[in-house]
Amino acid sequence: MNSADQTHPSENGGFWSDTGKSGITSWIFSTDHKRIGLLYFYSTLGFFLAGVLLGLVLRIELMAPGRTIMGPDTYNAVFTVHGVVMIFLFILPGLPGAFGNLVMPIQIGARDVAFPRLNLLSWWLYISGAAIILISLFTGGGPPDTGWTFYVPFSARTGTNVTLAVFGVFIIGFSAILTGLNFVTTIHRLRAEGMTWGRLPLFVWSLYATAWVQILATPILAVTLVLIMAERLLGTGLFDPAQGGDPVMYQHMFWIYSHPAVYIMILPAMGVISDIIPVFSRKPIFGYKMIVFSSLAIAAAGSLVWGHHMFTSGMSDTAILVFSFLTFIVAIPSAIKVFNWVSTLYKGSISLEAPMLFALTFILLFSIGGLTGLVLGAAATNIHVHDTYFVVGHFHYVMFGGSGFAFFAAMHYWLPKFYGRRYAEKPAVWAWALMFTGFNIMYFSMKVLGLQGMPRRYYDYLPEFATLNLASTIGSWILASGLVIMLANLFHGLLRGEPFVGNPWGGATLEWSTPTPPPTENFMEEPVVTHGPYDYASLKFELPCLSSKQQDQANQETA
């Protein structure tokens, strides 16, 4: 993260130069939301890459039937660590921590978040939890092998280092709660003059909905994890039938948090997409209020559907029916969003630049993931495909194809703003094309494999699944090469690329009205908001390709 600091990208240093401290302390002890945002960004990105490597290793093992490069025990540990790293260290803190911190305060016209020190503490808790998880891999009985869900009774009995890993996740939970509290307070209290609730950018709205889920659901995860530790260390027997406990209770408690957590992962991603689509369609967002409503509805309804993970675990038929029904209810606000994005595109002046390509990919992949989610939400088909590769395909479409691609879209859309330099467009499009192709080959094969009956979480499979598994593995290589090109191009561009000044995308949200990179307190003078976030009519053209005369002319024409 310091390479960026040393090779300073912009003449107008903005928040990069304006610091009392020097070296690494100017970062890890900074209370500036932009620096904390970048800390989050680079730490989550680092863990993402680690998770990608583990995922590639898993795919290599599954390339051919039988033992390819590792045995079952190693495989169990690798997929567990892959899941824990990707979920708890990348997706959950990724968008809110990195881009929420970077962009949200500027978007509402604030100088910083409401509690800057708490914000720094959140990052420290996150990184401490991450360190504890890393330590758990190399100490005690070795890396946990329970899957990221830590299901009892296995998690209470396995000799691997589950206790420490769970403690790490527990700490990270506090980071999420504090971030949530901080964001809710910031959005309520620090909006600039004229920034009414109806003028909040949709990314801010999605963060607001997410923050409430973080505040309300994460404590349950904390309690559940403490109970696992108590089970392992004190033998409390809460989840052990032999001692009067109930393992299904664990699944309830785990999913009461972890299903809403899925919405912590996807809601900010939807916010990113809602901000990018109108900018690159040159058209105000269609159905602003309904998108806001659907964010809140997803947060609320999404908290009531956890039981659909447990259709085969032993629940009453009534419970299955109710959970299945509620799951279908969540599809409604999700579909509202998709329809509104598509309607925004309609008759828009679409420019297919990299952020837009990633955003459009989000819509497609999220729709595929969401619709296959309904296959899983319906009780009858769920029992057919439960714990097969269909599930693996489904959640990778939603989490990676959804949140992951939204993260990439946000990287291309917002990072140049903070670096003052931009990536090269052509390699970015090439990278996107590779990733899109690789992604679909990799995960669509999984969906088909699941329908054919291949169970998940085994290092081996029947010979009849060999062809599609090989295809999936090859897809993973295409995806990975696209990822490498994308990151190389992006970071090369951010450090040495073309200057990025003014408002090249033509966004109407507040972050495009501050200097690039933004100064430490974001604005030269306190902004007064006079128009909505997608009101492009009031926008002044500052395109670098135009001379000042042409710009004035263009502005007069639009006025």
Next chain:
Amino acid sequence: MLRFRGLMTGSILHALPCSHHLLIALLLALTLPTHPATAHSEEQQQNHQHQAPPQQQDQTASVGLDERLGAKIPLDLVFRDESGKAVRLTELVTGPTIILPVYYSCTNVCNYLQAGLARVLPQIKARPGTEYRVISLSFDETENPQQASRSKRMYLTSMNAPFPENGWRFLTGDAAAIHRLTAAAGYRFQRQGRDFIHPVASFIVARDGIIVRYLYGTSFLPKDLSLALLEAREGKVGKTIRTVMDFCFSFDPKGKTYVFNLLRVSATVVILCAGSFLAFLLLTARKRKQRNTEHT
């Protein structure tokens, strides 16, 4: 889940013509997880009776268990102890007392029941004989103190731990006394040749003879047993931590629910906190805006 278990035991009921079918059905039901055991097994028991085929209902209608929680067993009853000496229940029920209705010549579940108890008794922290007592009571009026004494030797030896003779008494008695006691406890059994059809259950009474808890099945959980004994200990205040535990986890068997619903209470607290946080943000924001407009 309940439904599945009910079906399972129900089908076994149909499949087995043996006279022990009820016992087996009960056993199956009762050895299942006992966490909210009282609730589950009671329901299942009712299920079994409903599901019993009609021709068998006559035989078994008088067999079963009606929980008489809060009822008093007559303490003036006289039985014979292992040595043949007459003892009055008041002399034995001097504190929390676990009463096991069995018969000593039983070749089946009574052994499991008593062996199950013998297995966990050494893990109970309370002192047997002084702080609590166990009574095995034969409901077969033809049995004699010699059989009782043999049973006593067997189970005390099987414990593999020192246990005072006085801590577990094995009684026999005449039909009238037996029936008064079992009727008071709602325990209904029936002779069938040399054997009996009877529920597999035991109950715990407090010093004044009030029934505080029924325990089902042949396997006991040390914690359940300790908790039941704690409930039965009247008038005495335990250590603070135990009192707290007692409050948090005491089970109301009549309402089939915990007295203190931890989940509901903590959920309410969380939602109240979040709600007041939101209210605080919304209400004070309005005030601040008013103040701002006043200034300008």
